[in-house]
Amino acid sequence: MDTALNDSGTHDVAVIGWAQTAMVRHTDKSETQLLMEVITDAVSPLGLTRADIDFTCLGSCDYITGQAFSFVSNLDAIGAWPPKRDSHVEMDGAWALYEAWLRLQEGDIEIAVVTGSGRSSTGDPALIYPMEMDPYFLAPLGADPLTFAALQARAVIAAGIADERSMAEIAVRSRGRGQVDQLLTEEYVREPLRRHDVPPITDGAAAMVLATGSRARELVERPAYIAGFDHRTECHNPSFRALDDSPSTRIAAAAAGLGSAPVEVAELQAAFTHEELLLRSVLELDEDVAVNPSGGALRANPIMATGLCRVGYAADHIFGGGKRALAHSTSGPCLQQNLICILEGRS
């Protein structure tokens, strides 16, 4: 047991490794198969096996999988024998990480694995996503994610935070292809969004390994310590919100201690180009902060793992010698719910 406590009287928790599957438009592998390989890929390089895992928390969504209790078969992938301390969130793996972060701070266990997984290719987002809306007043409208995103994009543009050109620039930077002037000649998918402003449909999974302070240092040279972690929600109905703002992101960032020191990298779960500009503005990130060097959700968007991948890429920055990085995840229409995780390296 790790008995060392930090200044706030809890146990330090660090990300010590992670892995992701190939991110593809469609895979015939089941979610359990994806998790089977990605957990092995996350755990093995650390010299660990499934037997070393004290706690698991999986993040996935029955509606994406198209089956009730879909996460139950994923117990095969974590190798829950002997039976594990375990939990599951119907949220992105970034929230599974949050639960594991809390659980490890209790101090009686040392190593946790969290996952996010989803195969969006098997369903039609336009049919599925209306079902996450208020069932009485919003779901019956049948508005799809593109529609809600376009509403927010209009608000963000009207507020002067974005314009169609800056949005196209983000698309080109994120995907490493295309040419802004040419992209701006294309038809709208939902005005003001064009094809390049919209995320791909991606099947994939990610797994992350966490360890408490002294165990983390034994296992890796430079753990990515979780320096701050918070998430907040807001009013559900987008028409009752100022869509050119993200107060829940602001509260979460303050609670996670973003203001206490600058970050070098910010991995934002911005599935639509205008969301990156909005989040950047709300987080008041300096010009020199590298935003989504991974290509972000515009390059690969494995729903239920997209947020966890953001934390993974932020951790990679720390593993590579970086000092401080921010990861963001979101859920719900027009960025209803937002999570901020701040990672740091320590010498």
Add this chain to the structure above:
Amino acid sequence: MSTPPCAVVGVGQTHHKSRRLDVSFGGLVREAVFRALEDAHMTLADIDAVVLGKAPDLFEGVMKPELYLSDALGAVGKPMFRVHTAGSVGGTTAIVAASHVQVGKHRTVLAVAFEKQSEGNAQFALGSGKGASLGAGGAFAPFIRAYIQRSGAPEHIGWKVAVKDRLNALKNPYAHLKIEDISIEKVKASPMMWEPTRFLESCPSSDGACAVVITDEAGGLSAAADGRPPAWILGSSSRSEPPSFPGRDPVRPAAALLCAADVYAEAGITDPRRQIDTAELYVPFSWLEPIWLEAFGLAEEGEGWKLVDDGVTELGGSLPVNASGGVLSSNPIGASGLLRFAEAANQVRGAAGEHQVDGAKVAIGMAYGANNQYFSTWAVGASLHPFD
């Protein structure tokens, strides 16, 4: 205990019914939440974070309902966390909520769980959304038959549990099923559903919600000083095991044994049968009571049915089980686990009303899910050191 103490200072639940057509989803959860807040002498402003649990979203056809319920639960500007661990989810919801407090992330957290089964077809969703589902009763019947074969228990044990829990439900104002003339004869005469489980040995399908306010040591002490006894959380654990493989024993699941061992070690319980005054066990079909009595160390292996036969688990017995009427009397699936945890808390708070177990100082609440794979349990006490 490895973490600072925390306590349950408020408990609320809805009236459970087949169809709560009088309330929306939001109205249903708020009914439980405001009862819990009133019990805790708090308002929504005192809540720092909300943890919501429910079973599959396919039950109601609302995906990730925590998004829509953020407003109803007063969570705007706060953390809203969603747990789903099959039937055990209500219990895990309480454990995750307590975790927030134990590590000092938040002072006071609201755990809420609900199911509004009348909005959809639970049997369909229980079969993973496939047709021709046997439902939960069909899944558990083989385990029950195996238990009977192994233990040699007589067939009336299941009937006795069914009668006991329904008699207890008559003392619980919130219970769904109120069968005034319940009797062994009536249970015996009810239709056979899944051999050997009869209709009256099965849980109902309910609309309902439960809410629990969990706060830190200072909050627990101040409630106590105000004459409102808290329930101190003495130990908790969630354990899971895979669906199926040779050597797995769903009648005496390893995950249940480990879950019990975790909780008892943390709570300092060395002799569960003597040290635990009452238990709220997740018993959706009557025979699960002796099965869980054994897996949770309240009876020796093969002897659980004898406790039932001897009346030990009745309200007047030495180890009352499901004094509230249990899952057999109210079953809003996602909330059923939290109801077990909440009823256990109310017993040690002396707040269980007509179904209060005299002098209960230590209680356990237990929930399970899937094919006897997910187990969540907590032990609560009227004091932090009940065995000193």
